[in-house]
Amino acid sequence: MIVFLEFVARLVGWLVLAPLLPGIINKVKAWVGGRRGPPVLQLYYDLARLWQKGVVLSTLVSPGFIAGPAVAWVAVLGAALLLPLGPVGAGLSFRGDVLLLIYLLALARFCTAWAAMETGSAFEGMGAAREVSYAVLAEAAIITAVLALCVHSGSVSLATMLNPAAGAGAVLLAAGLFAVLLAENCRVPFDDPNTHLELTMIHEVMILDHSGPPLAAILHGASIKLLLFATLLVEAVVPLGGLSRPAAAGVLAAGVLVVTVGVGLVESLLARLAFRRVPLLLTTAFLLCLFALLVAWKGGAA
Amino acid sequence: MSPGSWLLGGALGHLAGMLASRRASRLWLPATLAGTVAALVAALLILGGDSPWDWRSGFSVAGDPLHLRLDGLSAFFLVLVTIVVGGGAVYSRAYWTDAAHPRSAAAGRAWWNALALSLGFVLVAANGLHFLLGWELFTLAAYFLITLDRQRGEVRAAGWLYLGASHVGTLALFAFFAGLAAQTGGWELGPMRERTELAPLFWLALFGFGLKSGMFPLHIWLPSAHANAPSHVSAILSGVTIKLGIYGLARFTGWLPVPAAAGWTIAILGVASAVLGVAFALGQHDLKRLLAYHSVENIGIILIGLGFAVVAAGQGTDAAGWGQLALAGGLLHVWNHGLFKALLFLGAGSVLHATGTREMSRLGGLWRAMPWTASLFGLGAIAISGLPPLNGFVSEWLVYLGLFDATRSAGPVAWAVVPAAILLGMTGALALACFVKVCGVVFLGAPRSAAAAHAHECGPAMRGPMLLLAGGCVAIGLAPVWVWPAVAQAVGTWAPAWAGLAAPPSLAVLGWTHLALAALAVTGVVALRRRTGRQPVPRHVTWDCGYAAPAARMQYTAGSFAAIITEWFDWILRPVRHAQAPDTPFPAQASCTSHTPETVLEHVVTPVGGAVMRLSAAARRLQHGRLEAYLLYLLVGIAALAVIVATDVGQ
Numbered sequence: 001m002i003v004f005l006e007f008v009a010r011l012v013g014w015l016v017l018a019p020l021l022p023g024i025i026n027k028v029k030a031w032v033g034g035r036r037g038p039p040v041l042q043l044y045y046d047l048a049r050l051w052q053k054g055v056v057l058s059t060l061v062s063p064g065f066i067a068g069p070a071v072a073w074v075a076v077l078g079a080a081l082l083l084p085l086g087p088v089g090a091g092l093s094f095r096g097d098v099l100l101l102i103y104l105l106a107l108a109r110f111c112t113a114w115a116a117m118e119t120g121s122a123f124e125g126m127g128a129a130r131e132v133s134y135a136v137l138a139e140a141a142i143i144t145a146v147l148a149l150c151v152h153s154g155s156v157s158l159a160t161m162l163n164p165a166a167g168a169g170a171v172l173l174a175a176g177l178f179a180v181l182l183a184e185n186c187r188v189p190f191d192d193p194n195t196h197l198e199l200t201m202i203h204e205v206m207i208l209d210h211s212g213p214p215l216a217a218i219l220h221g222a223s224i225k226l227l228l229f230a231t232l233l234v235e236a237v238v239p240l241g242g243l244s245r246p247a248a249a250g251v252l253a254a255g256v257l258v259v260t261v262g263v264g265l266v267e268s269l270l271a272r273l274a275f276r277r278v279p280l281l282l283t284t285a286f287l288l289c290l291f292a293l294l295v296a297w298k299g300g301a302a
Numbered sequence: 303m304s305p306g307s308w309l310l311g312g313a314l315g316h317l318a319g320m321l322a323s324r325r326a327s328r329l330w331l332p333a334t335l336a337g338t339v340a341a342l343v344a345a346l347l348i349l350g351g352d353s354p355w356d357w358r359s360g361f362s363v364a365g366d367p368l369h370l371r372l373d374g375l376s377a378f379f380l381v382l383v384t385i386v387v388g389g390g391a392v393y394s395r396a397y398w399t400d401a402a403h404p405r406s407a408a409a410g411r412a413w414w415n416a417l418a419l420s421l422g423f424v425l426v427a428a429n430g431l432h433f434l435l436g437w438e439l440f441t442l443a444a445y446f447l448i449t450l451d452r453q454r455g456e457v458r459a460a461g462w463l464y465l466g467a468s469h470v471g472t473l474a475l476f477a478f479f480a481g482l483a484a485q486t487g488g489w490e491l492g493p494m495r496e497r498t499e500l501a502p503l504f505w506l507a508l509f510g511f512g513l514k515s516g517m518f519p520l521h522i523w524l525p526s527a528h529a530n531a532p533s534h535v536s537a538i539l540s541g542v543t544i545k546l547g548i549y550g551l552a553r554f555t556g557w558l559p560v561p562a563a564a565g566w567t568i569a570i571l572g573v574a575s576a577v578l579g580v581a582f583a584l585g586q587h588d589l590k591r592l593l594a595y596h597s598v599e600n601i602g603i604i605l606i607g608l609g610f611a612v613v614a615a616g617q618g619t620d621a622a623g624w625g626q627l628a629l630a631g632g633l634l635h636v637w638n639h640g641l642f643k644a645l646l647f648l649g650a651g652s653v654l655h656a657t658g659t660r661e662m663s664r665l666g667g668l669w670r671a672m673p674w675t676a677s678l679f680g681l682g683a684i685a686i687s688g689l690p691p692l693n694g695f696v697s698e699w700l701v702y703l704g705l706f707d708a709t710r711s712a713g714p715v716a717w718a719v720v721p722a723a724i725l726l727g728m729t730g731a732l733a734l735a736c737f738v739k740v741c742g743v744v745f746l747g748a749p750r751s752a753a754a755a756h757a758h759e760c761g762p763a764m765r766g767p768m769l770l771l772a773g774g775c776v777a778i779g780l781a782p783v784w785v786w787p788a789v790a791q792a793v794g795t796w797a798p799a800w801a802g803l804a805a806p807p808s809l810a811v812l813g814w815t816h817l818a819l820a821a822l823a824v825t826g827v828v829a830l831r832r833r834t835g836r837q838p839v840p841r842h843v844t845w846d847c848g849y850a851a852p853a854a855r856m857q858y859t860a861g862s863f864a865a866i867i868t869e870w871f872d873w874i875l876r877p878v879r880h881a882q883a884p885d886t887p888f889p890a891q892a893s894c895t896s897h898t899p900e901t902v903l904e905h906v907v908t909p910v911g912g913a914v915m916r917l918s919a920a921a922r923r924l925q926h927g928r929l930e931a932y933l934l935y936l937l938v939g940i941a942a943l944a945v946i947v948a949t950d951v952g953q
Binding site for chain 1: 666667669670673676680684687688689690695699702703706707709710720723724726727728730731732734735737738739741742743746747748806807808811812815819822823826827829830831833834836837839840841842843844845846847852854856857858862863864865866867870
């Protein structure tokens with residue numbers, strides 16, 4: 001019973017807290033720009049409104065156009081439940097769960113890109129192509145980061161992997177994972193979530209033809225993914241394993257807030273990169289993770 | 303009944319099928335299916351824990367008594383053979399009918415049985431001579447199946463390339479078995495790990511079996527053969543016959559001692575095949591050619607597992623843990639790839655059957671006319687991209703676990719698995735990109751040609767085998783522990799020290815997680831559909847920046863979708879681009895086409911072959927039929943001999 005209640009609490013936590021992050025980012029951006037900006041809870045209002053609305057579908061789309069966002073949402077939520085929250089542990093933990101997490105995110109990407117291709121629009125094809133292409137480099141960086149954690153902790157399970165965090169290579173790993181976070185969540189400098197010029201977008205252009213509840217599922221899924229990456233980043237860097245439950249929860253929340261504000265600051269202070277440069281930045285992220293791996297190795301040998 | 307009698311029944315079924323193929327074609331399918339099921343039962347008995355079946359004949363064939371043997375490893379491969387042979391047989395009744403192909407349909411049926419028989423024979427042969435006989439028979443049977451439609455020039459060219467390349471491989475195998483027989487004093491095959499002097503023979507086996515399996519860079523014959531064969535033949539070629547190369551490698555790395563570098567070489571070739579196979583696939587515009595390159599990729603994943611297992615086997619008991627996982631993953635991927643690649647080729651066959659083209663730039667929007675094919679192909683695409691909750695992820699997950707565990711071992715392995723794991727991850731992401739492209743361009747959007755607009759769904763005889771294969775993909779994905787005993791049997795046969803391998807405890811958890819995810823996904827889809835269906839859904843043309851007259855040709859093409867990635871791999875893909883730029887402010891004509899040739903074939907094999915041909919042509923000038931010149935050759939020869947004798951150079 002306790003286990004069940006805890007699971008429900010975890011589920012509700014992920015579902016309810018996730019949309020907070022984009023609101024905070026927007027607030028930070030507005031503050032840096034000297035504006036008042038939308039309320040922090042704006043995404044909640046948007047989601048509620050979209051859920052009430054009807055949809056308009058393209059004449060070309062198959063039922064997969066609606067199934068895609070649904071499956072992607074489930075996949076991202078499943079990945080989030082696999083992520084342990086400090087001493088509280090994960091909803092489900094087993095040897096090799098970290099690979100399932102990575103591949104669930106890939107499944108979400110497959111479904112989003114599939115739904116984008118449904119419309120037959122050249123813009124959405126373009127966005128899908130960019131999304132799946134740059135993900136190749138992001139995937140390399142994530143696998144390397146996981147290898148670094150695996151070498152450092154001697155485990156292939158997220159719960160034991162993240163307890164001691166990354167040790168000496170933490171700074172390198174944090175920089176690498178932060179770049180991956182920005183790329184995977186379509187933030188500046190990889191992508192601009194605010195632009196309405198289709199030619200320059202990745203993620204936003206894939207969802208041009210979505211409306212109503214499917215769009216709400218996509219937006220909510222994206223916010224869960226952002227929270228997931230922020231949590232993973234904090235846990236990979238800060239060793240929460242030794243702290244008591246309340247302390248760990250406080251540190252985790254503070255860490256996620258720092259990452260979120262960091263994303264907002266990057267978004268305010270940097271311009272979006274030219275597309276040619278995106279692979280370079282992702283390769284840099286990969287190299288940072290690789291150096292973190294080498295540090296982990298050295299630490300193990302010493 | 304013993305496995306032997308079931309196997310005999312299987313052989314008789316296929317022989318009966320062969321006899322019935324021309325005159326009594328109605329009996330062909332029942333006979334073939336009965337034989338296939340009998341062989342499947344034999345294989346399942348062995349995998350279920352029966353002791354290996356071993357049989358020697360009193361008579362001799364080609365000078366040696368027949369020695370047949372079905373053990374865990376051969377039974378593991380036999381299961382895959384029977385499933386694809388059975389599914390392909392049903393499919394071919396609707397796909398390659400007597401009405402549509404009066405010249406070749408009957409021959410196709412007979413060769414199908416011949417291929418099944420010779421594949422089965424290779425798997426049970428425990429005598430080098432008979433193994434070679436079976437190997438040659440199955441190569442020839444596959445050749446005749448590839449060239450069923452030999453009125454077309456490209457089919458003949460593909461068949462010729464296949465035949466030539468296969469025989470280069472067979473030549474290496476001749477040398478391998480002859481060397482083995484010379485050193486052991488007989489053609490008998492079996493475990494002989496203690497005879498270390500046999501280790502160098504591994505390189506011959508690697509070349510011969512590697513060529514058959516389509517590993518990079520020996521894959522040159524594979525894309526054209528698999529693309530131009532009839533689709534049910536492509537399914538068995540890609541799903542099964544290339545696995546016989548893996549079978550050969552696994553068999554003889556298990557039975558014979560191997561050089562120290564063997565495992566490393568297999569693993570490196572595996573990584574190269576995986577990454578470059580998918581890179582070449584991304585550059586293709588031909589649906590079946592693209593699928594063929596994915597076979598190179600998946601063979602690479604299997605070889606990564608097998609290669610690190612060979613490394614582990616050479617390192618003693620400490621390495622056993624991760625070696626077993628890598629091998630189990632590699633072997634399970636043999637089944638998985640067989641299932642989803644056969645499914646994808648049968649799906650491609652349905653597309654070809656309905657539209658008459660394999661050119662992706664002429665397809666599009668097929669889901670409307672072919673919902674079954676589109677969904678089953680989509681399922682296969684998810685499986686081959688290694689995504690949960692389907693089978694491709696399970697085997698890749700096992701390989702990953704082996705690689706991750708190996709990072710904690712001592713020595714160079716810990717370093718070597720890092721690039722392997724990273725590149726395996728990139729391969730997965732590239733495969734995902736490629737299959738989003740295929741599904742999007744072929745099945746989604748608007749039809750790009752009249753042929754695609756007037757497509758029709760395939761009949762139940764073609765749908766049934768696809769459903770069977772898709773069911774296999776789902777079953778292994780949701781309940782991987784069910785197939786574990788079979789994998790453990792094969793692993794135990796490969797390395798007796800690893801026998802009785804228990805399933806990793808997390809495998810069962812993974813299966814349950816997959817099940818829960820699948821249930822959740824279905825619930826999510828149903829819920830979202832109901833939510834959107836509350837009120838009538840207005841349909842409108844796709845929004846294209848307010849453009850007034852969107853046309854099908856404005857859609858993103860396969861080439862542009864893959865352009866970002868193919869640019870990264872330009873150094874090896876060497877795509878050929880023909881562009882005619884628009885020249886005036888109101889251009890009448892402008893075009894841009896590109897295609898990716900087979901680099902190894904066109905830039906390595908063809909130039910080398912050309913040089914050999916030129917040298918031979920030059921040497922041929924000596925042979926002109928003029929008697930006086932021949933007398934001169936004799937005279938010069940005798941004079942040279944005399945000089946050698948006189949000057950004592952010979953001593």
